[in-house]
Amino acid sequence: MDNPVLRRELMERLRSTKTIASLLAVAVVTSALVLLRWPSNATVDLVSQGAMEVYQPLAWGIAMAIVMLVPAFPATSIVRERQRGTLAMLLHSPLGRLSIWSGKFFGNLTLMIVLIAGSIPAMAACYSMGGASLFQQILPLYVVFLMMAVLYTSVGLWVSSYQTSADASLRWTYAAVIGLAALSMAPNIVLAGKNNWKTRVAEKLSYVSPIPALSQLTSSNDISLQAIRGKATSQFLLSAGGLSLILTLLTLRRLHPSLLDVSRSAGKVTEQRSSAMQWFRRFTFLVDPDRRKSGIPPLINPVMVKEFRTRKFGRLHWLLRLVAACAVISLGLTVVAASGTVSWGVERIAAVMVLLQLALLLLLGPSLASGLVAGEIESGGWQLLRATPLSATKILSGKLMSVIWTMLLILMATLPGYIVMIYIQPAMTVQVQKVLISLAISALLVVTVTACISSFAKKTAVATATSYGILFTLFAGTLLVWLARGKPFGKQFVENALILNPAAAALAEMRMPGMEDLNLTPIAWWIGLGMSFVAMVILSVRTWRLTCPD
Amino acid sequence: MPQAGNEAVVKTELLTKKYGEFVALDQLSIEVKRGQILGFIGPNGAGKTTTIKILVGLSKPTSGVAQIAGVDCATGGKQIKRLVGYMPDKFGSYDNMRVREYLDFFGAAYGIPRAKRKSRIDEVLEIAQATYMQDRFVESLSHGMQQRVGIARIMLHDPEVLILDEPANGLDPQARIEMRTMLLRLAAQGKTLIVTSHILPELSRICDTVAIVTGGKLRAFGSLDEVMRDLCPRRSYEIQLLSSNDVGRAESVLKDWCLPDETLESSAAESLLRFPTQRSEAELAEGLRLLIQAGVPVVQYREVASDLEDAFLRVAKEHSSVA
Numbered sequence: 001m002d003n004p005v006l007r008r009e010l011m012e013r014l015r016s017t018k019t020i021a022s023l024l025a026v027a028v029v030t031s032a033l034v035l036l037r038w039p040s041n042a043t044v045d046l047v048s049q050g051a052m053e054v055y056q057p058l059a060w061g062i063a064m065a066i067v068m069l070v071p072a073f074p075a076t077s078i079v080r081e082r083q084r085g086t087l088a089m090l091l092h093s094p095l096g097r098l099s100i101w102s103g104k105f106f107g108n109l110t111l112m113i114v115l116i117a118g119s120i121p122a123m124a125a126c127y128s129m130g131g132a133s134l135f136q137q138i139l140p141l142y143v144v145f146l147m148m149a150v151l152y153t154s155v156g157l158w159v160s161s162y163q164t165s166a167d168a169s170l171r172w173t174y175a176a177v178i179g180l181a182a183l184s185m186a187p188n189i190v191l192a193g194k195n196n197w198k199t200r201v202a203e204k205l206s207y208v209s210p211i212p213a214l215s216q217l218t219s220s221n222d223i224s225l226q227a228i229r230g231k232a233t234s235q236f237l238l239s240a241g242g243l244s245l246i247l248t249l250l251t252l253r254r255l256h257p258s259l260l261d262v263s264r265s266a267g268k269v270t271e272q273r274s275s276a277m278q279w280f281r282r283f284t285f286l287v288d289p290d291r292r293k294s295g296i297p298p299l300i301n302p303v304m305v306k307e308f309r310t311r312k313f314g315r316l317h318w319l320l321r322l323v324a325a326c327a328v329i330s331l332g333l334t335v336v337a338a339s340g341t342v343s344w345g346v347e348r349i350a351a352v353m354v355l356l357q358l359a360l361l362l363l364l365g366p367s368l369a370s371g372l373v374a375g376e377i378e379s380g381g382w383q384l385l386r387a388t389p390l391s392a393t394k395i396l397s398g399k400l401m402s403v404i405w406t407m408l409l410i411l412m413a414t415l416p417g418y419i420v421m422i423y424i425q426p427a428m429t430v431q432v433q434k435v436l437i438s439l440a441i442s443a444l445l446v447v448t449v450t451a452c453i454s455s456f457a458k459k460t461a462v463a464t465a466t467s468y469g470i471l472f473t474l475f476a477g478t479l480l481v482w483l484a485r486g487k488p489f490g491k492q493f494v495e496n497a498l499i500l501n502p503a504a505a506a507l508a509e510m511r512m513p514g515m516e517d518l519n520l521t522p523i524a525w526w527i528g529l530g531m532s533f534v535a536m537v538i539l540s541v542r543t544w545r546l547t548c549p550d
Numbered sequence: 551m552p553q554a555g556n557e558a559v560v561k562t563e564l565l566t567k568k569y570g571e572f573v574a575l576d577q578l579s580i581e582v583k584r585g586q587i588l589g590f591i592g593p594n595g596a597g598k599t600t601t602i603k604i605l606v607g608l609s610k611p612t613s614g615v616a617q618i619a620g621v622d623c624a625t626g627g628k629q630i631k632r633l634v635g636y637m638p639d640k641f642g643s644y645d646n647m648r649v650r651e652y653l654d655f656f657g658a659a660y661g662i663p664r665a666k667r668k669s670r671i672d673e674v675l676e677i678a679q680a681t682y683m684q685d686r687f688v689e690s691l692s693h694g695m696q697q698r699v700g701i702a703r704i705m706l707h708d709p710e711v712l713i714l715d716e717p718a719n720g721l722d723p724q725a726r727i728e729m730r731t732m733l734l735r736l737a738a739q740g741k742t743l744i745v746t747s748h749i750l751p752e753l754s755r756i757c758d759t760v761a762i763v764t765g766g767k768l769r770a771f772g773s774l775d776e777v778m779r780d781l782c783p784r785r786s787y788e789i790q791l792l793s794s795n796d797v798g799r800a801e802s803v804l805k806d807w808c809l810p811d812e813t814l815e816s817s818a819a820e821s822l823l824r825f826p827t828q829r830s831e832a833e834l835a836e837g838l839r840l841l842i843q844a845g846v847p848v849v850q851y852r853e854v855a856s857d858l859e860d861a862f863l864r865v866a867k868e869h870s871s872v873a
Contacts, residue, residue: 165645267648267686289646292685295654295664302658309651310644380640384703386608387636388659389628549624550609 005095005103013073013111022069023118026062030122033058055126056218057484059141062119063214064480066148067181068472070112072465074156075173076166077104078255080461083166088260097255101248105153112149116142140233141217148210151240152177154247161254166461167375171367174468178359180243184209186352207235208243287316303390303398304405311368319406322360323413329356330417334424350421350428350435351512353414357439358503360410362475365446366467368406372399372450373543374457382546392547396540400451407443411436431509434521438506441528445502446471448535455542475503482514495520502528559584559711559742560605565614567600567766574600576766577614582744582759584710587737589757589774590746591862597766598746599639602713605744606636618711632660635704639716641696643688649675649699650684653706660707670706678702678732694725701732712736713744718752730756754858762862764869770861781864782856787834789823792847797821803844807837824854 013019033054081087090100126132156173163169187202206212212232270278270290281288296305308316333349376382385395418432450467457463481489481497482504489497498504498520505524508515560582567575575597582588592598603609604616607623607630616623618633626633644652650671657667675681680698683691688699697717704712717733718726726749733756737743747753753760760777762770770777791800797818808814808825815824827834838851 267690269648269685272685293648293651293654295667296658298664302655305658306644306647306655309655310647379644380638380642381644382642383608383638383640384636384642384656385659387606387631387634388656389631389661390659549607550603 003099003103005100006107009103009107010110019111022115026065026115026118029061030058030119034122034125055132058122059214059218060480060483062116062145063210064476066145067177068469069115070149070152071156071173071177074104074108074153075160075170076461077157078160079163079166079169091257097252100255101252104157108153109149116145137217144210144213144217144233144236147237147240151244154244158247158251161251167371167464170461170464175363178363180208181210185211207239210236285317286320289317301394301398301401303395304402307399307402319409323409326410326413327416330414331420334417334420350510351507353417354435354506354510357414358442358475361407361443361446362471365407365443366450366464366471368403369447369450370454370463370467371460373455374463375460378459386547392544395547396543400447403447407447411439411443434509435506437525438502438509441502441525444532445528448532448539452535452539455539475501478504499524499527557584558582559619560744561617563615565604565616566612567604568612573766578768580761580771582742584742585737585740586759587733587743587745587757588759588761589753590744590761591750591753592763593866596763598763599715602715606634606713607631632707633710635709635712637700637704637714637717639719641700645689647688648685649688652688653702656703657706662707674702674705677705693720694722697721697729711742715746717745718747718749726752750858750862762865764866769865769869778856778861781861784826784828786824786826786854786856788852788854789848790850791821792849794818794821796846800841800846803840803846804837807840
């Protein structure tokens with residue numbers, strides 16, 4: 001504890017009520033899982049079915065909590081110091097860059113160890129019920145958790161050292177963590193069953209994800225993971241350790257006074273560049289962000305235009321690239337399925353498309369909508385907006401529409417893929433329609449819930465982190481309950497959990513393996529629309545109150 | 551263009567604002583005429599921002615009336631927003647937005663038609679002498695530059711009254727002089743200005759009317775001369791001696807000459823004596839004669855001009871002693 005940065009980081013975190021709430025949440029949820037399957041009769045469970053039914057969802061639940069909680073603090077750590085001006089003081093102090101980094105790294109890691117330790121009583125209960133091996137399963141599982149915390153903390157600090165705003169840092173960190181945890185598996189799943197160099201590279205890449213290791217340690221039966229999980233735990237520890245080390249070195253390199261030695265942007269517009277450069281930019285950007293803008297057209301909500309113009313990510317040239325990428329990926333997936341390159345059915349490809357789209361909606365939605373109100377309050381812009389004759393309705397509609405148009409573009413981008421799918425299998429027309437409705441409702445839910453949270457927060461970073469937490473719990477948490485179907489959750493419980501998740505309705509409609517017998521539409525739609533409506537009402541009232549005279 | 555006159559453009563009567571038990575503003579009554587610059591002075595938490603927020607329609611008074619050009623600030627809503635240009639102490643910047651785009655957005659928000667907006671932006675950039683920064687990103691501007699853009703922004707819809715909360719805060723001396731010139735130019739154009747500032751010498755150079763508030767109450771209000779006369783009726787005199795060793799001697803010479811209410815203050819470090827007085831020039835000459843007669847080497851015997859800072863300190867002192 002000689003490191004003053006570590007002492008300050010720990011003090012700041014441990015004094016926070018959010019930390020205590022997180023600790024309590026971990027303890028309560030894990031204890032509840034144990035209570036669900038604690039033997040209540042005198043029958044001897046010879047195969048330790050009950051223990052495994054708790055152990056498996058518990059392990060996956062903790063892993064999900066780590067993915068959700070660990071990046072939040074380090075992602076804003078360095079960037080906040082930079083914004084407050086305290087990074088210059090730290091870099092000017094006799095503390096070396098290693099001390100600054102280690103203070104922040106171990107501060108976060110210690111806190112995460114305390115959080116993970118909250119699950120030990122529940123895990124001990126699993127062990128005492130019999131079934132889960134201490135040395136072959138439980139201890140290696142905790143080592144995997146620790147390595148996940150190390151890796152995601154390193155990712156957060158690294159991203160934070162490059163960003164200039166806390167919310168952008170959070171957004172990129174979560175994108176990187178989801179990429180490492182889930183998307184790194186995709187090439188291996190697609191190329192499974194072949195034996196060439198591409199498969200070997202894809203296999204190596206998949207070891208960056210903790211999923212194969214967790215699958216090995218919880219003895220899951222997912223066929224797609226069977227090929228790689230034999231040595232998964234040791235491979236994950238090696239890959240994650242190596243990657244953490246590289247990211248640490250990169251972060252240490254960034255922690256230098258040159259980090260702050262950045263000149264103010266000269267604000268050169270395209271019109272001031274050479275004609276060759278102007279043509280090049282027109283070709284590469286399509287919609288050049290540095291072109292001098294003409295005035296906001298009449299009949300267009302000025303707030304909406306302002307929202308589009310003030311985004312770094314989410315401006316038209318970025319959206320066009322994103323939409324193009326979505327269209328190409330969805331078409332590619334459909335063509336691959338149609339040409340029989342992989343042995344998957346159209347349903348499985350559709351499920352992958354839905355999952356990819358959901359990941360995009362979940363990642364982009366909160367990052368675009370979390371600053372709608374909180375960002376204005378934080379920058380002082382809200383005061384200026386209140387002083388204009390714009391009504392609360394116009395402000396709110398302009399802000400919401402700027403996000404809804406973006407979300408619609410993302411949804412529309414996969415339409416070519418779905419059209420090809422319908423062309424291959426015309427019987428899927430109704431299914432595809434239902435999937436699109438489900439995804440549209442999911443997008444609406446993401447936008448309204450995030451905007452509602454934003455109207456209560458004073459800082460965008462807080463709104464972003466809270467929105468990611470709530471939406472991940474709603475969308476990924478309910479899918480986690482589905483993963484634990486029959487062990488310990490019954491079919492009814494799983495269905496009840498999944499109707500809260502309109503994206504699950506899309507997956508069920510596509511007859512994703514394991515979801516064939518679930519019938520979630522239209523109830524999941526009504527619930528999704530109902531939640532969106534409630535969030536919208538709260539948001540409207542809150543916005544109206546914020547625009548009213550004090 | 552509106553001309554300076556006797557008509558009160560900004561008027562408050564017994565304006566009171568309470569937050570629960572806390573009285574932020576207590577029966578404030580002021581009037582500002584067209585083309586005047588009102589300097590609104592007070593320590594932190596005095597009620598300046600509360601008054602401003604009521605005037606711009608962002609806060610409702612608990613009781614009393616606030617009017618701008620005859621429109622009630624509490625009920626006037628959109629009318630008030632068109633009559634007033636408000637520059638808060640926080641700039642309110644947006645990321646990735648250039649100065650021209652920033653002004654275009656606020657122009658559109660005030661409903662200025664697109665055809666007129668372009669030329670209006672050119673005009674206000676010219677007034678604020680900010681044309682050269684029109685392509686710069688607002689968040690990358692220096693504080694002084696941002697204040698200029700702020701002035702351009704509040705001029706966009708050509709309001710009658712401009713309210714500026716701490717416009718000189720954080721500006722370097724050069725930027726302060728430029729800001730002062732700009733505000734005087736706006737007043738000359740017939741705009742009515744209400745300006746708050748902690749930098750009182752700055753205010754005294756531009757304001758024709760002054761309001762001093764402490765603890766939510768109006769302590770002094772009127773033209774700068776009136777306020778100075780009311781608050782600083784006594785002149786302050788300083789005697790600069792040759793060395794600090796002379797201070798004690800000079801004190802003993804003047805001790806009997808000074809009247810009971812003329813408290814003699816000495817500063818050995820500065821070789822200085824100071825006393826407040828209401829005596830005539832002839833009576834004061836007698837004091838100098840006594841010192842010279844006693845052989846005290848006097849370097850300077852001078853009147854120290856009172857300024858707004860003295861007036862403010864006097865009010866603040868009185869208020870704190872009452873409190």
